[in-house]
Amino acid sequence: MAGAGDPSTVALPIKGACHCGAVTFEMSVQPRHAVACNCSICRSLGTVWGHGGPGTIVISAEPDATIRYSRGERQLAFHTCKICGSTTHWEAIAGDAKGRMAVNLCLAPPGTIEAIGLRHFDGAETWSFLD
Numbered sequence: 001m002a003g004a005g006d007p008s009t010v011a012l013p014i015k016g017a018c019h020c021g022a023v024t025f026e027m028s029v030q031p032r033h034a035v036a037c038n039c040s041i042c043r044s045l046g047t048v049w050g051h052g053g054p055g056t057i058v059i060s061a062e063p064d065a066t067i068r069y070s071r072g073e074r075q076l077a078f079h080t081c082k083i084c085g086s087t088t089h090w091e092a093i094a095g096d097a098k099g100r101m102a103v104n105l106c107l108a109p110p111g112t113i114e115a116i117g118l119r120h121f122d123g124a125e126t127w128s129f130l131d
Contacts, residue, residue: 010115014050016107018086023061023079025089025103027052034105034113039123041071041078045087048113049102057101059089 014027031050036042042049059079066079066088075095080087086107092100105113120130 010112014103014105014108014112016088016103016105016109016112018081018084018088018107020081020084020086022065022083023059023081023086023088025060025107026058027056027103028058029056031105031116033119034116035102035119035121037121037123042123045078045104046106047087047104048106048118049090050105050108050116051100051102054099057089057103059101059103 010030012028012030014030015024017024027050029052031052035049035051037047037049061081065082067082069078069080070076070093073095075092075097076090077093078087078090087104088107089101089103092098105116122128122130
């Protein structure tokens with residue numbers, strides 16, 4: 001298994017889909033690392049994120065295929081499939097990160113997270129990586 005400082009190469013694009021297949025994603029670049037965040041929403045959703053800049057992630061779905069959820073400062077919108085309930089991605093809709101996205105790598109093929117390398121992020125308190 002690759003560690004946080006020693007990522008392996010994964011086949012590109014990285015593809016994934018919600019459980020029913022109504023929402024799919026393709027990521028054209030390998031993220032620096034897979035991120036498990038401990039903030040309240042990420043803990044509740046059970047996600048592991050692969051972050052990408054503008055143009056590196058393509059989401060394919062019918063219009064209104066997802067439920068969009070934002071709270072607090074409303075800088076991020078989390079998208080969940082309306083049919084199967086899988087959280088597929090988030091998008092930054094305001095603030096400095098506007099235009100960035102992340103996909104839920106738990107929906108990618110088995111072994112993807114391990115090949116990239118997993119890091120744990122403290123989104124609950126310190127806003128820094130824990131390793």
